[in-house]
Amino acid sequence: MSLHGIRFILIQNRAGKTRLAKWYMQFDDDEKQKLIEEVHAVVTVRDAKHTNFVEFRNFKIIYRRYAGLYFCICVDVNDNNLAYLEAIHNFVEVLNEYFHNVCELDLVFNFYKVYTVVDEMFLAGEIRETSQTKVLKQLLMLQSLE
């Protein structure tokens, strides 16, 4: 069983522009760039009839597409696919609520806030908090701080 949990989370658009990259393992900058490109290449060729899982190097990518954005989580091959697939959706629903109908531009202009949302829900490569109510309450509280 895995000791590592999530290796990285990526949000990319269809053109391959990264909207969020969160790394839970040490990679050097070149390696990160390579991973970003590989993930994009692997995920964008798949269609809706395919599974939401792809083998990737020694890991697997669990991904879901929302409009033009791909949300990808890289985990160990024996991690629970559906749990991570829904973790993505849970995260997207929080973003949607927080940014009030989230769109790609929100993630661009508020990139520094997206990191806060991620850290509330995922930490150290593990799922930290799953309750949307609790996460949003916390985000609202932080929002009110100067």
Added chain:
Amino acid sequence: MPAVSKGDGMRGLAVFISDIRNCKSKEAEIKRINKELANIRSKFKGDKALDGYSKKKYVCKLLFIFLLGHDIDFGHMEAVNLLSSNKYTEKQIGYLFISVLVNSNSELIRLINNAIKNDLASRNPTFMCLALHCIANVGSREMGEAFAADIPRILVAGDSMDSVKQSAALCLLRLYKASPDLVPMGEWTARVVHLLNDQHMGVVTAAVSLITCLCKKNPDDFKTCISLAVSRLSRIVSSASTDLQDYTYYFVPAPWLSVKLLRLLQCYPPPEDAAVKGRLVECLETVLNKAQEPPKSKKVQHSNAKNAILFETISLIIHYDSEPNLLVRACNQLGQFLQHRETNLRYLALESMCTLASSEFSHEAVKTHIDTVINALKTERDVSVRQRAADLLYAMCDRSNAKQIVSEMLRYLETADYAIREEIVLKVAILAEKYAVDYSWYVDTILNLIRIAGDYVSEEVWYRVLQIVTNRDDVQGYAAKTVFEALQAPACHENMVKVGGYILGEFGNLIAGDPRSSPPVQFSLLHSKFHLCSVATRALLLSTYIKFINLFPETKATIQGVLRAGSQLRNADVELQQRAVEYLTLSSVASTDVLATVLEEMPPFPERESSILAKLKRKKGPGAASALDDGRRDPSSNDINGGVEPTPSTVSTPSPSADLLGLRAAPPPAAPPASAGAGNLLVDVFDGPAAQPSLGPTPEEAFLSESWERWGRGMRTGAHPGHPVPLPLPPRFVCKNNGVLFENQLLQIGVKSEFRQNLGRMYLFYGNKTSVQFQNFSPTVVHPGDLQTHILSGLGQPPTKRVAAQVDGGAQVQQVLNIECLRDFLTPPLLSVRFRYGGAPQALTLKLPVTINKFFQPTEMAAQDFFQRWKQLSLPQQEAQKIFKANHPMDAEVTKAKLLGFGSALLDNVDPNPENFVGAGIIQTKALQVGCLLRLEPNAQAQMYRLTLRTSKESVSRHLCELLAQQF
């Protein structure tokens, strides 16, 4: 609910981001960024002290620029300053900048420890969380050293807020993963386990991850977590869909926490306490029951969350492998999913069933789904689903259904995706061998494989059929007859010719009685393929021919005629030429008795684990080993090789290349790695490392010459001790000093080197590509044979720098070699790398890119001088010449670059023909200097080159000529 406007709070940032987005070109973007960088720099350097807001804004802009992919070389101090602000938004940007950039500037960490310490002690939960998240995101050893002692205290303190506990638990997990030695649990253990009882589900969610990680190292210390986890799980599973409020997701109570608890339980055997076990079994049954209930929502989120728990439950049931009733129920449930309209579910059901197939309790139940799975193999649109179907067919195969499964796989192979063909071929080959009731079926299957997918039949597969045919005398006649028939197809795969050549050479006599396959017919059939085959196959056929001379004296005259033909005796290929000459002589001078002894039938091969099985495991990687284990069930099955059934412990070695050559009996000093291609087969099939490292033949030829020497010349002494077969040096390293020397699934070795005069320094970089630590990592440099006196790797002075014995997952370590060239040499030094991966020893040997031309000093000279020296070196042994076909496009610029990379100076205006290249240089060794002149004449029309080397030393001329000729 909160809704955030664009870039609220920092207008300047929003404007800047808009500007960047409006840039029409990359150049415009860079220009805008440089303008901004100049602006920020001047603000930071200005006399006026910046307020917190401006500092935050500029640091945030820098961060944005960095995330666009540009280097940031200032602003770190301002970010560190932000940490001491007591405004949340400023602190947050400071921490974010550090977490994101820390990879590129670890100096930062030392600067921020103080700020983190203050925040941890602040009793302000928001600040504490920011600090904990920063530690968790950076997770470096330095941070562990500074904070590992404080965090358990925060985690279990009675007055810590829930959100702080959540962050502290995962922060500790991260530090533990990075440096377990820094996290002393002991006194905290019991209180950490009790977090499973915490009222706050978020705290439990975080704590389970921490406990799951910690208990793997010390299962006994954390044993009490079992009963707590079971009762927590039980409360969740039996709760109504609305009981857990915040933690109910689409009518499913706490799906992620349930999954985590089920995974924690998979770290332990079934609970010993009967009451706990009873309660757990009840939970598992409840989950299985719920799967049958009508869904509470039509949303896919509902069914996904529910099924996430279901699949994890099934994993636990398989892990326990002790409740037949639950195993069969799990199998039935998965059976329903096999035909579900959701591709995800079909995929996961196939995958999960694969592990169920290996349990004796559920194997039969899995088998009932064979038709559905075969159908999936034929009709699924997603190749990864088809792949899982093939895996499952493989896993459910036994004596009762082997013929059906093998024939379905063969049929599928005709149209299979290229990506999975080789794996299907391996699977078919293994199943055919393992469950063969009669050997004729086995031989038919393998020959069919070669016919349908010859290109994907690796050497392991066809060597294996030869081993088995050689070892079983009851199948030899049938094999000879079948290959003979297969060879009659007008177009047959070269692998078929190889197998045919070997089998007829050994057992052709068994079918020679039939006039339709009389000796002359056999010979002319084989010989009709000869001219279309590669050198390796032709070499093999020549050995078949000499065997024919012994088996069928009546073919002697014909075969001698073939051997004597100019195309053989003067063949440009050394190996073919040598065989032709030697076999011709052997057949002319040796008496019948001698011939019969020398060319006797091959002895049986030693029994061992199938090399194909090893290859399949290697391909699948560590994670998938269990699906491929076949030692557990069907203990009565006999290996048709008559060998011992591999014991489960060796079969399930969780390593992609453990014992990859099946050489358990007599391990060689080092086994070549997985990707050694033909090189490792030499060792595998012929039972011992044999080839001396040599620059000459390709590994394939080396294989053939060595092994077929043993075969053809009847040398029965078996292996002679020697060096393991090293990987050949990729030819590009002759002209290049940097690059990736070796790469497989586990390890990457990069090299960087520089040479001056007769000295060199080489940096080797070993990268661990896995997530698991390599242990006992020891790379050593050896000089085979007489090389030691010629090249020294810094003997005496600073020896090869030691490399750490452990290489962490994802980490890279460096080794420095000092090299001194004492005299000219032919064979490069060998690098032998050994380590343990997941407990299994790994070893590989490869040639280091140190060739004599590395010690070349270019020499400029005028045409007149060049010709004078050229004439001085006119003795025949001083010159080496090669005429060869161009292997690459003939581009003058590329050629120039290669010659310069080779080390010589390029002399213009020397050769009267401007198309030609002329070079000069001196090989520097400690003992002597060797002057070298070279001339390369391209002939674009013929796509050929003529290369001439003149040096003052015969061996150097020839060696340089060989090295350089490979480059074009």
